[in-house]
Amino acid sequence: MVLLNSDLLDQPTDNTNKIIEMVGVHKWYGQFHVLKNINLSIRKGERIVICGPSGSGKSTLIRCLNRLEEHQQGDIRINNIPLNKNLKNIEKIRQDVGMVFQQFNLFPHLTVLENLTLAPIWVKKMPKLESEKMAFQYLERVKIPEQAHKYPGQLSGGQQQRVAIARALCMNPKVMLFDEPTSALDPEMIKEVLDVMIELAKTGMTMICVTHEMGFARTVADRIIFMDKGEIVEENAPEIFFNHPKSERTKQFLGQILRH
Amino acid sequence: MTKQKTLPHQQYNAYWYQRVLAWIIRNFFSSITNTVLTVLLGYILYVTIPPLFDWLFIKATFSPAESRAACNPDGACWSVITSRWEQFFYGFYPEDQRWRINLAFIILIMLTFWMLFKKLPARKYAGLILFLVSPGLCFWLFYGGWGLPVVETGLWGGLMLNLIAGGVGIVFTLPIGVILALGRRSELPVISTFCVIFIEFVRGVPFITVLFMSSVMLPIFLPDGIVIDKLLRAMIGIAIFGGAYMAEVVRGGLQALSKGQYEAAYALGLGYWKVNRLIILPQALRIVIPGIVNSFISLFKDTTLLTQIGIFELLGIAQAATRDPNWAGLGKEGYIFTALIFFSVCLAMSRYSLHIEHKLNQSSHKKRL
Numbered sequence: 001m002v003l004l005n006s007d008l009l010d011q012p013t014d015n016t017n018k019i020i021e022m023v024g025v026h027k028w029y030g031q032f033h034v035l036k037n038i039n040l041s042i043r044k045g046e047r048i049v050i051c052g053p054s055g056s057g058k059s060t061l062i063r064c065l066n067r068l069e070e071h072q073q074g075d076i077r078i079n080n081i082p083l084n085k086n087l088k089n090i091e092k093i094r095q096d097v098g099m100v101f102q103q104f105n106l107f108p109h110l111t112v113l114e115n116l117t118l119a120p121i122w123v124k125k126m127p128k129l130e131s132e133k134m135a136f137q138y139l140e141r142v143k144i145p146e147q148a149h150k151y152p153g154q155l156s157g158g159q160q161q162r163v164a165i166a167r168a169l170c171m172n173p174k175v176m177l178f179d180e181p182t183s184a185l186d187p188e189m190i191k192e193v194l195d196v197m198i199e200l201a202k203t204g205m206t207m208i209c210v211t212h213e214m215g216f217a218r219t220v221a222d223r224i225i226f227m228d229k230g231e232i233v234e235e236n237a238p239e240i241f242f243n244h245p246k247s248e249r250t251k252q253f254l255g256q257i258l259r260h
Numbered sequence: 261m262t263k264q265k266t267l268p269h270q271q272y273n274a275y276w277y278q279r280v281l282a283w284i285i286r287n288f289f290s291s292i293t294n295t296v297l298t299v300l301l302g303y304i305l306y307v308t309i310p311p312l313f314d315w316l317f318i319k320a321t322f323s324p325a326e327s328r329a330a331c332n333p334d335g336a337c338w339s340v341i342t343s344r345w346e347q348f349f350y351g352f353y354p355e356d357q358r359w360r361i362n363l364a365f366i367i368l369i370m371l372t373f374w375m376l377f378k379k380l381p382a383r384k385y386a387g388l389i390l391f392l393v394s395p396g397l398c399f400w401l402f403y404g405g406w407g408l409p410v411v412e413t414g415l416w417g418g419l420m421l422n423l424i425a426g427g428v429g430i431v432f433t434l435p436i437g438v439i440l441a442l443g444r445r446s447e448l449p450v451i452s453t454f455c456v457i458f459i460e461f462v463r464g465v466p467f468i469t470v471l472f473m474s475s476v477m478l479p480i481f482l483p484d485g486i487v488i489d490k491l492l493r494a495m496i497g498i499a500i501f502g503g504a505y506m507a508e509v510v511r512g513g514l515q516a517l518s519k520g521q522y523e524a525a526y527a528l529g530l531g532y533w534k535v536n537r538l539i540i541l542p543q544a545l546r547i548v549i550p551g552i553v554n555s556f557i558s559l560f561k562d563t564t565l566l567t568q569i570g571i572f573e574l575l576g577i578a579q580a581a582t583r584d585p586n587w588a589g590l591g592k593e594g595y596i597f598t599a600l601i602f603f604s605v606c607l608a609m610s611r612y613s614l615h616i617e618h619k620l621n622q623s624s625h626k627k628r629l
Binding site: 066068091094095097098099101103105106107108109118119122123164167168171 | 518520521523524525526527528529530531534538539542543546
């Protein structure tokens with residue numbers, strides 16, 4: 001795949017086009033400083049992959065973007081809405097930001113179709129029939145419309161994760177967050193989920209993905225962010241990131257992860 | 261192992277009595293220990309069951325009578341119950357008004373069946389009528405006014421009272437318990453502290469204390485002129501006490517859910533109440549159905565304590581009946597009859613809950629995510 005946007009990095013930043021803006025963000029778990037001075041801005045349609053050793057704060061970072069975690073210092077703006085204690089803002093931002101979890105987190109007491117239509121019906125007040133029609137469109141896109149009336153417990157891990165992606169898409173989000181979406185999957189199911197994500201990337205969705213799938217990062221990402229010990233150590237286009245990493249820590253990490 | 265494998269084939273060709281014999285040997289006499297136990301238990305049953313059966317049924321007197329003099333002294337004297345069965349069911353409710361109670365219970369039972377049976381149409385409306393219309397209607401029938409003669413609650417009694425107090429308790433404890441359980445896990449310290457103190461305090465005192473407090477203490481604190489009916493006070497006590505227990509049952513279910521369920525629901529933009537109503541509670545309550553029914557059953561049995569504050573429910577009536585000079589000394593019959601009634605109601609509740617659990621497990625293929 002061609003690296004469409006890698007050259008954009010050098011262009012002057014355009015404020016109107018920014019969908020996510022983090023300025024001087026800090027977060028502590030008690031004494032533990034988990035995010036240290038994070039500055040990051042992401043444009044509409046950009047595909048970001050965040051990688052780094054475990055405990056580096058990458059999951060915490062994206063969980064701060066929809067307030068599943070609260071940052072204690074600094075500013076976060078999403079789609080120009082400030083993310084702060086204001087509940088109205090939080091709800092608005094959560095509608096615009098879809099999230100896919102490592103453990104899928106489907107609702108086991110609802111069918112696949114009900115999982116998909118729940119938020120459109122209860123949050124967006126969409127009529128039931130319309131929401132079901134839309135849900136089927138997204139199920140087609142993740143290639144499992146035939147599972148619509150089953151319960152999550154009856155599906156394989158890969159199918160569940162695809163349902164989870166469809167569920168997030170049903171809210172028609174402006175940004176999609178992926179928190180290690182393939183880490184809990186058996187190897188033979190990783191590809192089916194990555195394929196869906198690649199398809200999604202082609203549609204121009206803004207995506208931020210925490211993952212160890214370096215192949216995926218290479219093909220899809222516009223920018224790769226490497227984190228270690230709560231800091232952004234390096235960010236670059238994949239070509240430069242993989243072939244000419246600047247920092248010692250990045251080299252070390254890549255050496256470990258790409259060895260096999 | 262090989263023996264078991266050949267057995268079904270042998271049985272297929274054997275005569276029925278050979279099959280029965282094989283079954284008996286396999287289940288009762290398969291080893292020396294089993295044989296000894298079988299003989300021993302058989303002897304104990306032989307010694308105890310026939311006399312008990314004799315006393316309960318064969319030599320017992322069933323027909324209504326004036327006093328226990330009419331009964332066979334070697335058997336149970338069920339006459340004490342058959343001559344007074346109306347008191348056992350209605351307490352001191354005036355005889356000519358008892359049709360009102362029958363009517364109310366028939367309405368309630370029919371609505372409940374309508375709501376619970378899957379094949380009947382418009383079940384939603386049955387539920388609405390049952391919970392919104394029938395309480396008022398039944399209260400009017402029980403108490404009177406608006407054209408019906410008033411029957412003070414002091415005259416209510418017997419099984420009808422257990423059913424009313426238990427039913428009201430059951431209807432109120434679950435919502436109270438859910439609210440307290442959610443409150444206990446609230447992030448607002450004021451709410452969670454209040455709920456913890458409430459639950460721990462109510463749970464930490466004996467039920468009879470709660471009843472005494474509601475019947476004796478409460479009127480002292482109320483301003484002059486405001487009188488709350490004794491039965492109503494007792495029912496408030498039941499609901500509060502049951503609610504505190506229920507809160508801990510519900511909390512158990514809430515804790516069984518993974519954090520991911522909350523996160524996924526919040527990430528979709530649902531607010532606190534919708535997350536709990538649509539995602540958390542349906543799963544949490546399903547997990548704790550056995551605990552919930554357990555609480556219902558113990559609450560229903562606890563209504564027998566109402567006698568202690570001078571409200572004559574079934575057990576109180578049974579005790580009073582056996583203290584009557586005409587029937588003195590028939591405590592056994594009174595208690596056995598009361599126990600049998602409570603047992604049947606509780607058994608029905610527990611069987612229904614098993615049925616629900618079974619149905620829910622079938623529908624959602626209970627694989628934890």
